Amino acid sequence: MTAQDQPLTLSGERFSAVYQLGGTHTATQAQQRALDICLEQTVEFPHHLIPSAAIRDQIVGEVAALEPLGADRWEAVIRYPVEVAGRELTQLVNCLFGNISIKPGIRLTRFDLGESLGALYRGPRFGQAGLRALLGIQDRPIVCTAIKPMGLNPRELADLAYRLALGGIDLIKDDHGLTDQRFCPFDERVQRCTAAVERANRETGGRARYLPNVTAPATEIGRRARLAQNCDAGGLLFCPGLAGLDAMRALADDDALALPILSHPAFQGSFTLHPDGGLTHGVLYGQLNRLAGADATIFPSYGGRFAFTAPECRDIVDAATGPMAGFPSIFPVPAGGMGIARVPELIRFYGRDCCLLIGGDLHAQGADLVANCRGFLAAVRKASEE
Amino acid sequence: MTAQDQPLTLSGERFSAVYQLGGTHTATQAQQRALDICLEQTVEFPHHLIPSAAIRDQIVGEVAALEPLGADRWEAVIRYPVEVAGRELTQLVNCLFGNISIKPGIRLTRFDLGESLGALYRGPRFGQAGLRALLGIQDRPIVCTAIKPMGLNPRELADLAYRLALGGIDLIKDDHGLTDQRFCPFDERVQRCTAAVERANRETGGRARYLPNVTAPATEIGRRARLAQNCDAGGLLFCPGLAGLDAMRALADDDALALPILSHPAFQGSFTLHPDGGLTHGVLYGQLNRLAGADATIFPSYGGRFAFTAPECRDIVDAATGPMAGFPSIFPVPAGGMGIARVPELIRFYGRDCCLLIGGDLHAQGADLVANCRGFLAAVRKASEE
Numbered sequence: 001m002t003a004q005d006q007p008l009t010l011s012g013e014r015f016s017a018v019y020q021l022g023g024t025h026t027a028t029q030a031q032q033r034a035l036d037i038c039l040e041q042t043v044e045f046p047h048h049l050i051p052s053a054a055i056r057d058q059i060v061g062e063v064a065a066l067e068p069l070g071a072d073r074w075e076a077v078i079r080y081p082v083e084v085a086g087r088e089l090t091q092l093v094n095c096l097f098g099n100i101s102i103k104p105g106i107r108l109t110r111f112d113l114g115e116s117l118g119a120l121y122r123g124p125r126f127g128q129a130g131l132r133a134l135l136g137i138q139d140r141p142i143v144c145t146a147i148k149p150m151g152l153n154p155r156e157l158a159d160l161a162y163r164l165a166l167g168g169i170d171l172i173k174d175d176h177g178l179t180d181q182r183f184c185p186f187d188e189r190v191q192r193c194t195a196a197v198e199r200a201n202r203e204t205g206g207r208a209r210y211l212p213n214v215t216a217p218a219t220e221i222g223r224r225a226r227l228a229q230n231c232d233a234g235g236l237l238f239c240p241g242l243a244g245l246d247a248m249r250a251l252a253d254d255d256a257l258a259l260p261i262l263s264h265p266a267f268q269g270s271f272t273l274h275p276d277g278g279l280t281h282g283v284l285y286g287q288l289n290r291l292a293g294a295d296a297t298i299f300p301s302y303g304g305r306f307a308f309t310a311p312e313c314r315d316i317v318d319a320a321t322g323p324m325a326g327f328p329s330i331f332p333v334p335a336g337g338m339g340i341a342r343v344p345e346l347i348r349f350y351g352r353d354c355c356l357l358i359g360g361d362l363h364a365q366g367a368d369l370v371a372n373c374r375g376f377l378a379a380v381r382k383a384s385e386e
Numbered sequence: 387m388t389a390q391d392q393p394l395t396l397s398g399e400r401f402s403a404v405y406q407l408g409g410t411h412t413a414t415q416a417q418q419r420a421l422d423i424c425l426e427q428t429v430e431f432p433h434h435l436i437p438s439a440a441i442r443d444q445i446v447g448e449v450a451a452l453e454p455l456g457a458d459r460w461e462a463v464i465r466y467p468v469e470v471a472g473r474e475l476t477q478l479v480n481c482l483f484g485n486i487s488i489k490p491g492i493r494l495t496r497f498d499l500g501e502s503l504g505a506l507y508r509g510p511r512f513g514q515a516g517l518r519a520l521l522g523i524q525d526r527p528i529v530c531t532a533i534k535p536m537g538l539n540p541r542e543l544a545d546l547a548y549r550l551a552l553g554g555i556d557l558i559k560d561d562h563g564l565t566d567q568r569f570c571p572f573d574e575r576v577q578r579c580t581a582a583v584e585r586a587n588r589e590t591g592g593r594a595r596y597l598p599n600v601t602a603p604a605t606e607i608g609r610r611a612r613l614a615q616n617c618d619a620g621g622l623l624f625c626p627g628l629a630g631l632d633a634m635r636a637l638a639d640d641d642a643l644a645l646p647i648l649s650h651p652a653f654q655g656s657f658t659l660h661p662d663g664g665l666t667h668g669v670l671y672g673q674l675n676r677l678a679g680a681d682a683t684i685f686p687s688y689g690g691r692f693a694f695t696a697p698e699c700r701d702i703v704d705a706a707t708g709p710m711a712g713f714p715s716i717f718p719v720p721a722g723g724m725g726i727a728r729v730p731e732l733i734r735f736y737g738r739d740c741c742l743l744i745g746g747d748l749h750a751q752g753a754d755l756v757a758n759c760r761g762f763l764a765a766v767r768k769a770s771e772e
Binding site: 042 | 601
């Protein structure tokens with residue numbers, strides 16, 4: 001039977017999205033704006049022109065709740081039919097925030113897939129528990145750094161990776177600007193860096209992992225990820241803002257790869273910039289990354305080179321670790337100008353179930369990079385015992 | 387010779403990006419913020435720790451100009467080495483606006499690839515001239531609409547497409563929320579709609595084209611595009627904000643497809659929302675779409691359901707049609723609540739070299755959709771002669 005023969009009989013199941021409506025003063029305004037979202041995100045058609053009651057009743061979003069949040073702000077909970085989101089992440093995101101991303105004053109603050117829609121997504125393959133098991137670390141935050149700066153050649157970067165692994169860093173990632181430049185080709189870099197980290201592991205008995213950056217053209221991501229796997233890389237770094245959220249999901253879902261994924265926030269800053277529009281930090285860096293299979297989510301922590309506040313960072317932690325469609329918790333990875341001196345404070349704020357990413361400051365501690373890494377790790381161990 | 391053996395000897399060629407720096411009062415502040423961008427977007431490393439003069443001189447961005455724009459705003463022109471952007475769109479975008487998207491007060495207002503970097507990108511395959519040739523229309527704006535609302539089955543949508551083509555609409559696109567829902571499967575919809583538009587063309591002698599939406603999971607985009615082509619679809623609709631800008635480029639560059647591409651702005655609204663951050667309308671909807679191979683760019687026009695201003699729309703037109711790396715001009719497609727009554731005014735503003743997209747209002751003119759389309763076309767013809 002083809003779709004043409006079937007009357008529109010959807011399941012009646014719905015998933016929900018919560019929006020803040022800025023610049024909204026009265027209940028009437030709020031109701032009108034919420035109804036507008038219900039139409040815009042589904043039929044994108046004037047209500048009175050919808051050609052059938054079946055479409056009006058079964059396709060259009062519905063306002064489940066509407067509450068004032070202050071003088072000029074309301075919160076709307078809108079429920080969409082699960083079938084509208086189809087069975088694909090691209091359309092799910094479109095339904096949550098496609099066209100209304102362009103309308104001022106609407107901010108998506110969280111979403112809840114419910115059971116049947118959540119079951120369509122695998123989520124993180126490893127999550128916190130899986131990544132801890134791979135690393136053999138249960139009792140402290142994971143420590144992470146990047147090989148940098150851009151301009152070093154693969155041999156020099158491999159030497160860096162070796163010393164970082166020797167110093168005890170758990171996750172050694174490519175700087176996210178390292179892709180496949182002529183002065184630092186992907187294939188050679190990955191071969192050299194994986195070999196260097198393996199050599200260090202043999203010497204230390206450790207389990208450091210190197211994560212190459214597979215953010216790449218659409219037709220090239222798969223090849224780079226397979227090359228990384230063939231080299232026994234320890235995971236993948238990926239920038240969903242540059243190469244697509246669903247491309248990350250495809251990597252995470254690939255049973256032939258089965259590598260942990262560290263998500264990087266490049267090019268995503270605009271989504272959280274306007275307080276009355278876009279996405280909350282929790283939705284962007286927590287929920288969407290988790291839905292798309294990241295095992296750890298890098299974000300610029302409060303108190304660094306960027307401008308997120310402590311509550312915004314807390315929102316990310318909550319979304320990365322709170323209940324969501326049965327998915328495992330993933331690691332929050334506060335970064336962006338963190339320093340070793342701040343380790344105790346960072347662990348007080350983020351707890352032990354985080355991954356601390358320190359870049360430049362590891363190099364600023366003195367000429368002996370191995371010693372600097374050991375200092376970082378010692379600081380993490382000490383603060384974790386307190 | 388492997389990269390390890392080579393000293394860092396880049397070409398010295400650079401490409402440029404122009405940023406507005408908000409909340410910046412003094413020349414000293416402006417200089418500091420511009421230098422910060424130079425580091426953040428390349429080495430992401432403190433300047434004094436950069437391990438060699440070669441990297442400092444050849445990799446780090448350089449400030450080419452710095453001018454005040456008003457009391458608290460400066461414009462910085464920054465030049466990056468072409469090799470930093472590599473040979474891939476994902477890294478080019480990362481270099482232009484990756485990490486600094488997360489820093490408040492930085493807005494990318496335009497970029498210029500220069501000759502050697504521009505030559506790495508094919509840009510639009512058809513552009514305005516190519517699409518006009520396919521349609522056989524030289525003297526008036528192209529007219530476009532969407533099949534909608536979601537909830538209709540493929541047979542009903544095909545019937546709509548037939549009537550729209552019969553009424554003289556040039557480009558008949560899927561509503562961007564139509565993907566591959568069970569109630570409207572992609573394959574059946576595309577087969578029926580292409581057949582319906584062909585039937586109408588045989589009756590009218592016209593050249594209407596149906597453009598299915600191939601916004602899809604990363605692993606599925608290629609299959610849907612090939613199916614569209616096998617059905618003789620007239621082009622592709624794609625949402626780069628949902629499925630990735632480079633995924634659009636891959637479609638545009640695919641010689642085996644060779645179909646015109648209409649870009650849709652879903653999920654991209656946050657990029658332009660904050661006046662002191664993100665991307666200008668011209669960069670987002672004009673330059674980036676053109677660079678990634680769109681032949682026409684849909685955006686919400688001033689005076690519709692959304693909130694773009696006339697100058698913002700002018701910025702898109704300029705970026706879609708002005709000189710850029712030798713790429714052909716592409717069609718601006720003002721949309722988002724346009725009505726037939728506004729056709730003369732829209733043509734006065736956008737000129738004849740645009741594509742007018744009217745959705746719901748075509749259905750609001752009366753029960754006879756074919757007559758409504760003819761009315762739309764007549765209004766466009768009349769206003770084009772004035």
